[in-house]
Amino acid sequence: MEAGENEVVELELRLLLEGIHERYHYDFRGYTSSSLRRRVTRALEQLGCATISRLQEQVLRDENVFAQLLQFLTVQVSDLFRDPSYWKALRDQVTPMLGTWPSLKLWVAGVATGEELYSLAILLQEEGLLERSLIYATDVNAEALRSAEKGIFALDRLRGFSENYFQAGGTRSLSDYYTAAYGGAVFSRRLIEHVVFSDHDLATDSSFSETQLVSCRNVLIYFTPPLQERALGLFSDSLVHGGYLCLGSRETIRFSSVAEDYEEVVPEDRIYRRVRR
Amino acid sequence: MSGVRPECVVVGGSAGALEVLNAVFPALPRGFPLPVLTVIHQPEHGSGVLARLFRGKCEVDVSEAEHGQPLTPGICFGPAGYHLAVEPTRTLSLSLGPPVWFSRPAIDVLFESAAWTFGSRSLAILLSGASEDGARGLATLRAAGGVTWVQEPSTALARTMPEAGLRLGGGQEILSPGQMAARLRGLGTEAT
Numbered sequence: 001m002e003a004g005e006n007e008v009v010e011l012e013l014r015l016l017l018e019g020i021h022e023r024y025h026y027d028f029r030g031y032t033s034s035s036l037r038r039r040v041t042r043a044l045e046q047l048g049c050a051t052i053s054r055l056q057e058q059v060l061r062d063e064n065v066f067a068q069l070l071q072f073l074t075v076q077v078s079d080l081f082r083d084p085s086y087w088k089a090l091r092d093q094v095t096p097m098l099g100t101w102p103s104l105k106l107w108v109a110g111v112a113t114g115e116e117l118y119s120l121a122i123l124l125q126e127e128g129l130l131e132r133s134l135i136y137a138t139d140v141n142a143e144a145l146r147s148a149e150k151g152i153f154a155l156d157r158l159r160g161f162s163e164n165y166f167q168a169g170g171t172r173s174l175s176d177y178y179t180a181a182y183g184g185a186v187f188s189r190r191l192i193e194h195v196v197f198s199d200h201d202l203a204t205d206s207s208f209s210e211t212q213l214v215s216c217r218n219v220l221i222y223f224t225p226p227l228q229e230r231a232l233g234l235f236s237d238s239l240v241h242g243g244y245l246c247l248g249s250r251e252t253i254r255f256s257s258v259a260e261d262y263e264e265v266v267p268e269d270r271i272y273r274r275v276r277r
Numbered sequence: 278m279s280g281v282r283p284e285c286v287v288v289g290g291s292a293g294a295l296e297v298l299n300a301v302f303p304a305l306p307r308g309f310p311l312p313v314l315t316v317i318h319q320p321e322h323g324s325g326v327l328a329r330l331f332r333g334k335c336e337v338d339v340s341e342a343e344h345g346q347p348l349t350p351g352i353c354f355g356p357a358g359y360h361l362a363v364e365p366t367r368t369l370s371l372s373l374g375p376p377v378w379f380s381r382p383a384i385d386v387l388f389e390s391a392a393w394t395f396g397s398r399s400l401a402i403l404l405s406g407a408s409e410d411g412a413r414g415l416a417t418l419r420a421a422g423g424v425t426w427v428q429e430p431s432t433a434l435a436r437t438m439p440e441a442g443l444r445l446g447g448g449q450e451i452l453s454p455g456q457m458a459a460r461l462r463g464l465g466t467e468a469t
């Protein structure tokens with residue numbers, strides 16, 4: 001690598017993000033830079049561009065190229081009942097409290113392709129809460145949302161999902177919730193009867209009102225501290241007193257200014273409760 | 278070793294690497310001034326296992342990475358199920374990108390980020406393993422002017438990883454575990 005090459009790439013990356021922000025109003029400027037750079041590097045290889053500058057030209061001039069790049073920039077990795085201990089804690093320690101509210105609004109931010117959403121709906125169903133719940137399922141990636149709405153997962157993933165489900169305290173069979181079709185497992189439409197799917201960007205949009213639970217798992221890890229702060233602010237605005245905030249297993253509010261508004265409910269599974277306004 | 282002193286050490290390995298770490302990490306003296314970011318392939322579940330394993334036998338701090346944590350001296354392991362990277366802000370970041378060579382955490386991800394962040398002020402060490410993960414990252418780091426050590430394949434329980442590292446041209450020096458321990462200890466005293 002020539003001297004300065006690294007600096008040039010960093011500059012190109014910054015310019016690309018600026019360009020995307022002005023042209024398409026997606027704001028990736030507050031994302032952690034090494035994972036962004038790795039994903040853009042992969043996009044260069046796949047889209048056949050020698051440099052980020054060349055990619056920038058195409059992205060700014062052709063919406064379709066931007067749409068393709070967007071799939072690289074956002075990471076959709078997810079599983080049903082990922083981190084079983086978290087789902088077990090949610091079932092044992094949170095749903096009994098949720099049951100004390102006559103009706104529930106829940107917000108799954110960064111829902112990706114829906115694995116987390118279906119897990120939550122199944123849990124609420126089994127705890128008798130789904131009928132009185134309204135769930136906002138949001139993501140910045142509209143294509144991911146469409147696939148979340150379809151709720152079709154590859155059959156070869158089901159075995160792992162099913163193991164997770166049992167470890168998470170599931171007592172039925174996961175197959176009660178899906179039918180095999182289109183070469184995949186199609187999850188029951190009944191699970192998403194009360195789900196509103198919506199395009200929503202934690203970097204630029206405002207929040208949903210009066211929720212009892214916000215789940216934003218494995219999204220904050222892509223953000224630098226200022227953007228994390230913004231997102232956590234949205235969740236604080238959204239949650240009612242006593243509402244629950246659920247983060248991914250390696251994410252924390254500890255370094256944030258909202259930390260003192262919450263108490264830790266299940267620290268090891270990153271479940272917090274809003275106790276102050 | 279080249280003239281520039283590293284600011285960050287990155288270590289990667291898989292099958293057979295724990296034995297090497299057992300020889301190397303306990304040899305690091307209290308006050309060793311550099312962060313030693315370490316990715317060892319492991320099952321996706323179970324957290325904190327590696328840190329617990331080494332905490333008792335090392336003089337330096339041993340931790341498992343949290344997202345956003347500032348870079349500090351001592352050994353820090355990437356948690357199971359997440360990629361570990363170092364950011365230009367001198368903090369650690371975790372991410373959930375697809376596995377690389379079937380692994381998450383992946384060595385390539387850590388090494389590449391160190392190459393981008395520290396360039397010639399980084400030292401990467403690639404150990405025993407039955408996968409090719411790490412070879413590409415090692416080459417990137419070497420190309421960025423960083424220092425690279427590869428475990429002498431004949432001393433490795435699984436040779437695939439060190440051999441891949443050498444094949445892609447990322448290996449600057451080929452060392453046995455004992456030599457690595459001695460050289461690292463030297464780095465610590467050089468720096469203080």
Ligand SMILES: C[S@@+](CC[C@H](N)C(=O)[O-])C[C@H]1O[C@@H](n2cnc3c(N)ncnc32)[C@H](O)[C@@H]1O
Pocket residue numbers: 074075076077078079082109110111112113115116138139140141144200201202203216217218219222248373
């Ligand atoms: C790794 S997935 C997490 C999926 C799921 N929550 C889980 O934990 O399994 C991260 C998701 O965050 C979404 N995301 C990234 N930036 C976002 C933003 N600014 N606003 C909303 N969602 C975002 C991505 O599109 C992606 O679907």
